[in-house]
Structures are given as structure tokens and as C-alpha cells.
Amino acid sequence: MKKLWMIGLLIWCGAAQAAETAYLVRATELKSKPFADAETVATLAEQSQVEVLARQASWMQVKAAAGTGWVKMLSVRLGKPGAQPAKSSDSGLGKIFNLATTGSSGSTVTTGVRGLSEEQLKNAQPNPEAFKAMQDYAAKKDVAQKFAKAGQLKPEKLDYLDASQAPETEKQGDQ
Amino acid sequence: MKTKLTLLAFALSCAAAPAGALDFNFGDIGKLLDTVTKVKDATTEIAEPQEIELGEGVASNLLGAAPLLKKPALQQYVNQVGLWLALQTERPDLPWRFGVLDDDNINAFATPGGNIFITHGLLQRMSSEAELAGVLAHEIAHVLKKHHLEAIKKNARTSLLTDVAAHAADRKGRNPAIAKLAGAGTELYARGLDKDDEFEADRMGVVIAARAGYDPYGLPAVLQILQGIDPGNSDFALMFKTHPTPSDRLGLLDSLMSNGFEGYDARPNLAARFRAVSGPGKKP
Numbered sequence: 001m002k003k004l005w006m007i008g009l010l011i012w013c014g015a016a017q018a019a020e021t022a023y024l025v026r027a028t029e030l031k032s033k034p035f036a037d038a039e040t041v042a043t044l045a046e047q048s049q050v051e052v053l054a055r056q057a058s059w060m061q062v063k064a065a066a067g068t069g070w071v072k073m074l075s076v077r078l079g080k081p082g083a084q085p086a087k088s089s090d091s092g093l094g095k096i097f098n099l100a101t102t103g104s105s106g107s108t109v110t111t112g113v114r115g116l117s118e119e120q121l122k123n124a125q126p127n128p129e130a131f132k133a134m135q136d137y138a139a140k141k142d143v144a145q146k147f148a149k150a151g152q153l154k155p156e157k158l159d160y161l162d163a164s165q166a167p168e169t170e171k172q173g174d175q
Numbered sequence: 176m177k178t179k180l181t182l183l184a185f186a187l188s189c190a191a192a193p194a195g196a197l198d199f200n201f202g203d204i205g206k207l208l209d210t211v212t213k214v215k216d217a218t219t220e221i222a223e224p225q226e227i228e229l230g231e232g233v234a235s236n237l238l239g240a241a242p243l244l245k246k247p248a249l250q251q252y253v254n255q256v257g258l259w260l261a262l263q264t265e266r267p268d269l270p271w272r273f274g275v276l277d278d279d280n281i282n283a284f285a286t287p288g289g290n291i292f293i294t295h296g297l298l299q300r301m302s303s304e305a306e307l308a309g310v311l312a313h314e315i316a317h318v319l320k321k322h323h324l325e326a327i328k329k330n331a332r333t334s335l336l337t338d339v340a341a342h343a344a345d346r347k348g349r350n351p352a353i354a355k356l357a358g359a360g361t362e363l364y365a366r367g368l369d370k371d372d373e374f375e376a377d378r379m380g381v382v383i384a385a386r387a388g389y390d391p392y393g394l395p396a397v398l399q400i401l402q403g404i405d406p407g408n409s410d411f412a413l414m415f416k417t418h419p420t421p422s423d424r425l426g427l428l429d430s431l432m433s434n435g436f437e438g439y440d441a442r443p444n445l446a447a448r449f450r451a452v453s454g455p456g457k458k459p
Contacts, residue, residue: 034440055392057440058436073395116278116413124237125236126235126236126239127236130239130243134243134272137272138270143255143258144258148259148388153443155387157386158382163375
């Protein structure tokens with residue numbers, strides 16, 4: 001188990017360090033640390049290209065021409081500027097991740113029949129045994145609560161975001 | 176006309192119909208038909224036990240299309256993450272169940288009543304529990320808002336819905352009308368929901384993840400990963416066909432989360448716990 005954890009950590013680091021080409025959807029401040037009040041290293045122009053190094057909550061560590069630092073992750077889109085969606089099937093953190101996990105290209109694209117194709121879904125026959133197995137995996141409330149506590153997950157109250165909320169408004173409200 | 180007659184007959188025989196509908200006179204047929212319309216709406220409202228039974232039928236069908244991944248520790252882990260999220264919502268007492276499908280496709284599904292699926296293909300592209308939580312919370316929101324249930328109802332024949340509602344009264348054994356509805360409903364997963372339902376589930380998903388104590392940027396992080404995948408990749412084809420583009424979904428969360436979601440940067444994403452259970456291995 002410990003070994004698995006170590007392997008997991010190695011892969012996580014590997015994935016985090018694998019640079020991914022991305023661009024900014026708006027002019028964005030490049031911060032020295034992932035905090036709003038951290039020093040601004042540079043202001044990156046809209047559409048400027050960066051390499052993604054890691055994500056940490058709402059921040060993304062990127063390497064830009066002006067230096068390495070942190071930008072708001074929602075200002076970032078993967079791929080090359082002006083070319084969306086990404087063209088290469090090798091792009092995406094996932095593919096890089098597969099490369100890290102398997103040591104191969106991670107390509108599964110050429111396999112023939114797929115379980116969850118449109119056709120398969122239309123012709124699906126019930127599998128009650130599998131459903132029974134799924135029921136058996138269900139968690140109990142007290143187990144889920146202990147699990148959350150072990151992960152230091154602290155519940156809090158928060159209203160849903162209002163559908164009518166326009167991009168510029170900031171108030172949260174009930175649905 | 177046939178439908179109207181059926182409804183009329185149904186209204187007259189239905190104990191739940193307003194008393195006024197029973198002592199009508201023929202001079203007031205317009206008013207009566209209004210009442211009938213209301214009765215129809217009321218009876219096609221599917222009660223929670225039927226919602227759950229329908230969802231189990233659809234889940235069983237989805238499991239016929241792709242089997243469960245044979246990794247009990249991972250299945251239990253995903254159930255713990257999922258139930259913890261569901262406990263933060265307005266429907267904590269549904270029979271919530273979560274399953275990882277042994278499939279390379281990149282997708283996740285929810286069926287009425289609380290059955291949620293995520294493919295191994297999508298799970299393998301994630302790197303933290305917060306990301307998993309974001310996707311599960313999006314699916315939970317579909318269940319809370321009954322998006323699939325409403326879409327299934329919209330596409331079903333009225334007579335079938337009437338049978339479902341009528342059979343609900345005796346509560347004996349399985350309802351054959353529900354099994355039929357589940358069969359028809361499974362096709363919905365090849366077509367997808369309305370875009371607005373997906374956007375609503377994204378909006379709710381980030382809030383549910385935040386309520387559960389997670390870094391709420393897990394869902395946008397997964398959307399960003401999806402946004403980087405070539406839409407021509409066949410593993411991504413069905414998801415791409417049945418959802419708004421990841422770019423549009425990111426755009427919505429971008430505008431919604433730019434204010435009020437700054438205070439969560441210290442939240443745990445539990446990447447190590449996720450990797451310890453999900454493991455590095457890809458199936459051969």
C-alpha cells in the first residue's frame with residue numbers, strides 16, 4: 001500500500017511538471033506566489049502563450065516569456081492561442097498523464113468496439129447482477145463522515161449560484 | 176383526441192381529482208378540459224419511490240453497456256467521496272450509489288434517484304480527489320434537479336406515464352411500466368440533456384464541492400483537461416456530442432467564480448489520497 005502511494009506521488013509530480021501549452025483568455029497578472037496580494041511579476045497580454053506547470057486551487061503555475069509565476073486558472077485555456085479547440089490528439093494533461101503512467105503513448109484511440117458508444121447505449125440490456133454489486137459498494141453515512149474527517153474536509157453552508165447572475169455581477173443568491 | 180378521451184376517463188376515475196371535476200355539467204366543457212389538463216400534469220408527476228425504481232432500471236441498463244471496474248477499494252472510495260458530497264445537498268436521504276465503469280470513454284452519468292457513474296477513462300485523467308468531487312457533484316446536481324427524469328418524461332408516451340403513476344398506487348412488486356420507461360430512457364444517454372441543464376449542474380456542482388470542504392476548482396480543472404483533449408479523440412466523442420463544449424462551460428464558471436470563490440485557496444484537494452486508491456496502473 002505504501003509502495004502504491006509512493007508510485008502515486010511520483011506520478012503526480014511527473015504530471016504536474018509536464019509542461020502543457022496554453023494561452024490566456026484575458027490580460028492577467030503573473031504573481032510570484034499563488035495569492036492575490038503576492039508580488040506581480042508581470043502583466044501578461046490576452047492571448048499570450050504560456051506553459052502550464054501545476055495547478056493549486058484557483059491558481060496555475062505557468063512559465064511565460066516574462067518569467068515563471070502564478071495566474072488565475074480560469075484565465076487559462078489549454079492549446080495554442082487562436083487555435084481552439086486543441087488540434088493535436090496528443091494534447092491534454094490526460095495524455096501526458098497516460099504517458100507517465102504507462103510509459104507508452106497512452107493511445108487507445110484505435111481500439112474497435114467501445115462500451116459506451118451511442119450504439120451500445122441504445123442496445124443496452126439490463127445487468128441486474130452488476131447493479132447488485134454496485135449497491136454493495138454503497139457507503140454508509142457514518143463511514144462517509146469519518147472519511148471526510150480523515151481528509152480534513154470541513155462542511156460549510158453556501159447558497160447555490162443564481163442562474164441569472166450576469167458575468168459582471170457578483171452577488172450570490174438562492175435559486 | 177384519443178389522448179384527451181383517455182385523460183378525461185382517467186380524471187373521472189382518479190380519486191385525486193378535485194371534487195369539482197366529478198360533478199361537471201356538459202355546458203362547462205371548456206372549464207372541465209382545463210381541469211383535466213391540470214390533473215394530467217399532477218398525475219405524471221413521478222413520486223420519489225418511482226423515480227428511484229426508474230433510476231435503478233436505467234442504471235442496470237447502463238451497466239449492460241459497460242461493466243463495473245473490478246477494483247473494490249476504488250469503488251468504495253468513490254462511494255465515500257460521492258455520499259459525503261450528497262450529504263451536503265437537499266436530498267441527502269436518496270439511495271446514493273456511485274460506480275466506476277470499466278470503460279476507456281471519458282464520461283460520467285447520473286440516473287434518477289441517485290445512481291452516478293464515472294468511467295475509468297475519465298478517472299484516469301484526474302489527479303486529485305477535488306477533481307473527482309467536482310465531477311461527482313455535477314452529476315449529483317442532475318439528480319437533485321431531476322434533469323434526466325424530466326427529459327425521460329418529456330419523451331415518453333403519456334399513456335406510459337399514466338401507467339407508471341397508476342401502478343404506483345398499489346405498490347406491489349416491480350412496475351412493468353417503469354421497466355419500459357427505463358428502457359426508453361436509456362437512449363437519452365446517447366442524446367444528452369439540454370445545454371441549460373448541463374450549465375445548471377456545473378453551477379451547482381462547484382457549490383456542492385465547496386460545501387463539502389473541497390477545493391471547488393476541481394470541476395473547472397477537469398473541464399480544462401477536457402478542453403485540452405482533441406474533440407476528434409474517439410474516447411471523447413460521446414461526451415463531446417452530449418455536452419456543451421468544455422470552453423463554453425469554463426466560460427460560465429469563469430464568470431460565476433470570479434467573485435466569491437477566492438476564499439478557498441487553502442482547501443484540501445487530497446491528491447495523495449486520490450492517487451493512493453486510483454493507482455497508477457492502466458488496464459491492459
